[in-house]
Amino acid sequence: MPFVNSEYETKRMEIRTLTDPLTGSNCYIVEENGQVLLIDPNLPEEVIQILKRESLTLSMVILTHEHCDHISGLNRIRAWNRTQTQVIASRRCSENIQSAKMNLSRIFGVYLFYVTGERCRDYPAYTCEGATRIFDEELEMDWNHHEIHCYHIPGHSEGSIAVTIDQKIIFSGDSYLRDQEVITKFPGGSQEDYEQKAKTFFEALPDDCWICPGHGEIFWKGGESVIARKAFAVIPVKEISGNASGKTEYHKPSGNVS
Ligand SMILES: [Fe+2]
16 A cells, blocks of 8 residues: 555654635645745645644745745745745746736736636735745755755746655646646646656656645545545644634735735
8 A cells, every 4th residue: 555664654744734725726735844835835825824723833834836826825934934944946836926917916816807707806916935945957955854846847837846755645736637638728727748857747746646636625536535545544634624613714814916
């Protein structure tokens, strides 16, 4: 069975998913030994609350891509943790989060209106400062004795990346979703890049790795839901819906661009 090996059995990694009720975008809190890797920061008040309550240290933030529904909490997290927040992104992602056009926030209200049929036209245009650690094609890091790799896989957007932990847990952003076609028509998207880079990357992965997508449940690349397979017996996976209590509002980033 995948992941049942001595290394994983002795570690206590937890992956928590916070899903923004407005956009359906996932933020992942990966925690082990009190250290947190935050992937795609949204719902920042909930993230901060969890970090404070459990006395966790934010090691770094990684952005899977530049789209506003995946970075909506970045400014707030940075303001809260100003001196310590290392933000990792591809060079194009880092450039594009500084543009309300390229991070899509300028048009996101219209997009949500089109997709949901609800009135969300007041979504604010906003930008973020660039990342603090930038790479072009690939970045390798050690985190808590785990191998973290970031791979630039453009297609959905110019700055899209895949993030892997020990080549077994894959954060795919919007470049690989369960039973959903990847959108390549946003500004900076490219079907050609997607076919050559992103699609090729994911097709080469073995079936027994976990995919933690930008939208939807964590699943095995082979197709099965992680929760259905009770895989969290080895690595606990906690799911937190952004509005599970019925009290949490979606986080609307504060606009800083007119
Ligand atoms: Fe996206």
